[in-house]
Amino acid sequence: MRRDTLVRACIAALLVLPAMLAGAKMARFDSLAEDLLPRRQYDVAVQVGLDGHGEAARVRTFAPRSDWHQQVVSEESIGPLPFSTSDVGLNREAVWSGGQVPDGVQAEYRFSVLTSDVVYALPEGLPVPAAYPAALASDLAATEVVQVDSPEIAAALTLAGADSGDIASRLTAIHTFVEGLGSRPFKGTTDALTTLRLGEASCNGKSRLFVAMARAAGIPARLVGGVILESGHKRTSHQWVEAYVAGHWVPYCPTNGYAAELPSTYLALYRGDEALFRHTSDIDFDYAFDIHTQMVPSPNARQTMGPLNLWALFDRVGLPFALLRTLLMLPAGALVVVFFRNVVGLPTFGTFLPALIAAASGATGLAWGLVGLLIVTLGVVLVRALVQRFGLLHSPSLAILLTAVVGWLLLVSLFADAVGLASLAQVALFPIAVLAIAAERLYLAWVERGPRDALRDLAGTLVVILGCYVVMNSLALQLIVLGFPEVLLVIVAADLYLGRWTGIRVSEYLRFRPAMGVVA
Amino acid sequence: MSRWSSLFGMNRRNVELVHARNPRRYYPLVDDKIVAKERLVAVGVPVPATLAVCEGLRDLPALLEGLADQESFVIKPSLGGGGHGILVVGERVEPGCWRKAGGEILDLEALHEHAANILFGAFSRGAMTDRILVEPRVTPGGVYAEMWGDGLSDLRVITLERQPVMAMVRVPTASSEGRANLHQGGLGLAVDLETGRVTRAVRNGRLISRHPDNGAQLEGICLPAWQETLDVARRAAGSVPLGYLGVDIVHDKDLGPLVLELNARPGLEIQNVHGRGLASFLEAL
Numbered sequence: 001m002r003r004d005t006l007v008r009a010c011i012a013a014l015l016v017l018p019a020m021l022a023g024a025k026m027a028r029f030d031s032l033a034e035d036l037l038p039r040r041q042y043d044v045a046v047q048v049g050l051d052g053h054g055e056a057a058r059v060r061t062f063a064p065r066s067d068w069h070q071q072v073v074s075e076e077s078i079g080p081l082p083f084s085t086s087d088v089g090l091n092r093e094a095v096w097s098g099g100q101v102p103d104g105v106q107a108e109y110r111f112s113v114l115t116s117d118v119v120y121a122l123p124e125g126l127p128v129p130a131a132y133p134a135a136l137a138s139d140l141a142a143t144e145v146v147q148v149d150s151p152e153i154a155a156a157l158t159l160a161g162a163d164s165g166d167i168a169s170r171l172t173a174i175h176t177f178v179e180g181l182g183s184r185p186f187k188g189t190t191d192a193l194t195t196l197r198l199g200e201a202s203c204n205g206k207s208r209l210f211v212a213m214a215r216a217a218g219i220p221a222r223l224v225g226g227v228i229l230e231s232g233h234k235r236t237s238h239q240w241v242e243a244y245v246a247g248h249w250v251p252y253c254p255t256n257g258y259a260a261e262l263p264s265t266y267l268a269l270y271r272g273d274e275a276l277f278r279h280t281s282d283i284d285f286d287y288a289f290d291i292h293t294q295m296v297p298s299p300n301a302r303q304t305m306g307p308l309n310l311w312a313l314f315d316r317v318g319l320p321f322a323l324l325r326t327l328l329m330l331p332a333g334a335l336v337v338v339f340f341r342n343v344v345g346l347p348t349f350g351t352f353l354p355a356l357i358a359a360a361s362g363a364t365g366l367a368w369g370l371v372g373l374l375i376v377t378l379g380v381v382l383v384r385a386l387v388q389r390f391g392l393l394h395s396p397s398l399a400i401l402l403t404a405v406v407g408w409l410l411l412v413s414l415f416a417d418a419v420g421l422a423s424l425a426q427v428a429l430f431p432i433a434v435l436a437i438a439a440e441r442l443y444l445a446w447v448e449r450g451p452r453d454a455l456r457d458l459a460g461t462l463v464v465i466l467g468c469y470v471v472m473n474s475l476a477l478q479l480i481v482l483g484f485p486e487v488l489l490v491i492v493a494a495d496l497y498l499g500r501w502t503g504i505r506v507s508e509y510l511r512f513r514p515a516m517g518v519v520a
Numbered sequence: 521m522s523r524w525s526s527l528f529g530m531n532r533r534n535v536e537l538v539h540a541r542n543p544r545r546y547y548p549l550v551d552d553k554i555v556a557k558e559r560l561v562a563v564g565v566p567v568p569a570t571l572a573v574c575e576g577l578r579d580l581p582a583l584l585e586g587l588a589d590q591e592s593f594v595i596k597p598s599l600g601g602g603g604h605g606i607l608v609v610g611e612r613v614e615p616g617c618w619r620k621a622g623g624e625i626l627d628l629e630a631l632h633e634h635a636a637n638i639l640f641g642a643f644s645r646g647a648m649t650d651r652i653l654v655e656p657r658v659t660p661g662g663v664y665a666e667m668w669g670d671g672l673s674d675l676r677v678i679t680l681e682r683q684p685v686m687a688m689v690r691v692p693t694a695s696s697e698g699r700a701n702l703h704q705g706g707l708g709l710a711v712d713l714e715t716g717r718v719t720r721a722v723r724n725g726r727l728i729s730r731h732p733d734n735g736a737q738l739e740g741i742c743l744p745a746w747q748e749t750l751d752v753a754r755r756a757a758g759s760v761p762l763g764y765l766g767v768d769i770v771h772d773k774d775l776g777p778l779v780l781e782l783n784a785r786p787g788l789e790i791q792n793v794h795g796r797g798l799a800s801f802l803e804a805l
């Protein structure tokens with residue numbers, strides 16, 4: 001048949017075209033597929049709270065710098081206190097200060113960073129230099145808490161086997177020695193000697209001991225302070241060290257056992273033996289880090305979009321990137337729906353309701369998405385049954401239903417917020433009109449075909465939502481679709497294929513058993 | 521050919537029959553019962569009389585007034601399907617008050633509300649407005665009355681390019697609440713095209729030999745005026761440029777076969793009634 005030939009040609013084109021586009025992209029940028037794939041972005045909020053008592057108050061912390069390991073893509077400050085950043089030595093100081101600061105002030109400094117894993121291969125046989133540039137003097141010097149000249153440090157160096165050999169082997173020996181000490185979450189500052197004597201310490205004690213031993217061995221070393229990036233809310237910061245090797249500052253974390261490497265979860269905020277926060281005394285200061293993570297297109301992928309640069313568009317218009325991601329994943333969700341309807345033969349309420357609910361559940365998490373859906377449908381069906389009693393005409397009763405969905409969603413959100421179920425509160429993101437229509441269908445199915453049919457369709461809908469959710473939130477698929485949006489053409493090819501697929505649906509093997517002489 | 525490969529599932533029906541033979545632009549010719557009826561009448565196909573057509577709310581008072589002293593009638597949404605919105609009304613209890621087919625009482629106010637809902641498209645597959653078709657209530661004749669008098673049984677003939685391919689009778693039962701819908705517990709009788717003889721009776725996918733309500737023997741019944749009925753089906757199918765149709769025919773006690781409506785997407789349950797896939801019938805053609 002002509003139509004079939006046409007469809008087959010289209011499918012072939014839709015499969016070849018994206019392959020060519022992807023190939024061209026990689027060739028043009030001379031990059032690996034890996035460089036085009038999306039990256040994990042961390043959105044960090046440094047939240048501070050203070051009581052200014054109506055007087056002048058000042059809080060100083062550090063803002064991250066971009067370097068080989070981390071790239072700051074955006075930053076902003078939120079809150080009533082004036083905020084500024086300035087370069088001071090190696091660091092970027094970030095300062096909130098105000099003249100008459102009231103009590104209970106909350107302020108936030110937010111930034112987004114892209115990070116990468118970094119691993120150093122240290123050359124062997126590099127001798128410890130006899131002299132260093134004058135600028136490194138402070139990275140070799142003893143301080144009150146880094147007791148470089150103590151005989152105990154010298155003894156430890158011998159014990160560790162770090163008193164001779166090339167730079168790499170000395171650093172490895174020091175790292176192994178310090179890492180071997182016990183770890184213990186001490187509060188406050190622990191100096192190098194105390195750490196050595198106790199044989200255990202938290203990250204700052206161990207890092208100071210590392211620095212002291214490295215300096216004693218003639219290798220410049222310094223403390224690095226920052227946070228470990230992980231989704232959630234936390235107050236814990238982290239410290240590690242950097243040692244100077246032939247012009248490079250090489251990271252070591254004796255606390256977590258990273259030698260000459262830094263994982264992408266480490267975010268450096270400052271260098272040197274500094275406190276993360278300094279503030280006017282007596283202001284009842286408090287702080288926390290709030291960290292979220294999301295996948296974003298890589299800088300290379302952004303460039304390859306040319307005039308179709310959606311990311312730039314979303315940036316300009318001020319739409320959140322997550323929305324773009326959801327939009328790009330929606331075709332995949334729709335394909336899942338098509339699969340369930342046309343291949344499995346599962347009945348659902350509303351053709352694409354499941355995909356839309358799954359998309360909305362991206363923000364709430366699946367469980368809460370489903371709970372939200374059930375609560376909302378239940379509420380709306382009850383209203384529908386009530387409206388039925390008034391014998392209203394069709395369109396006005398639908399309008400009431402829509403209003404009921406809006407009201408009920410807001411009510412559920414308010415309630416969820418009041419009892420602290422932040423995720424459930426997000427149900428307000430549900431596609432309202434689609435829900436109203438689905439609830440109407442559920443009600444009609446219940447009345448016309450009985451509760452059994454209605455519940456069966458509802459169950460089918462839930463299963464398809466689950467399928468859509470799994471697919472639309474699959475990290476692998478998001479990586480592919482965000483890195484290579486031309487994959488959407490492949491999805492269209494699949495839709496085309498299923499659009500001409502004449503096979504028997506799974507459910508029809510049950511339904512047509514009588515026709516096929518298979519007697520139950 | 522294996523049995524399953526002779527089966528038409530939804531996908532195959534849509535691709536090979538509906539999309540291939542029924543151009544979408546002609547759907548309105550059958551989806552709108554009033555339009556379809558006009559075409560059927562134009563080519564001389566017998567149909568139930570039209571008592572009234574109501575185009576909008578403005579005509580509603582006149583319609584209700586006209587119906588008030590009717591003994592019995594059927595009111596349908598012109599764009600409806602699957603029996604939705606159809607009221608089978610009669611006999612009359614008093615002026616402006618009737619007994620519905622199920623036995624319930626229907627008064628003028630309820631009729632008014634129902635008619636208005638039809639006009640607002642409540643039963644009309646997504647359309648925003650609709651028209652009302654009012655017909656006399658058909659009284660079945662022949663075996664249709666003797667065997668299955670409670671509700672109105674209808675004959676469904678599947679046609680391909682005007683040729684009848686399969687036929688079945690749908691018989692309402694007590695448990696199907698007067699509806700002939702097969703999913704609702706109605707009976708499906710497989711009819712042999714050559715002879716008009718009932719060859720099998722199926723209920724909920726199971727073979728039965730007798731009517732569950734009155735015990736009447738089902739297999740072997742011969743439908744009345746069979747050649748004439750087939751001819752009506754052929755001519756009805758020829759009235760629209762659609763290649764694949766389901767023709768619904770009832771047997772009036774006085775007028776014989778009457779075409780109720782045409783379906784551009786007839787259901788597939790008929791395969792369960794016959795115990796064979798549609799493809800094996802198409803091959804025999």
Ligand SMILES: Nc1ncnc2c1ncn2[C@@H]1O[C@H](COP(=O)(O)OP(=O)(O)O)[C@@H](O)[C@H]1O
Pocket residue numbers: 568594600601602603604606608655656657658659672673674700768780781
């Ligand atoms: N004029 C009529 N007299 C009696 N019953 C009717 C009449 N018209 C329809 N019906 C009943 O309603 C059912 C459905 O009617 P039909 O015109 O086929 O509409 P639908 O498109 O909803 O199937 C018929 O099977 C029959 O039982």
Ligand SMILES: [Mg+2]
Pocket residue numbers: 602603768781
């Ligand atoms: Mg019908």
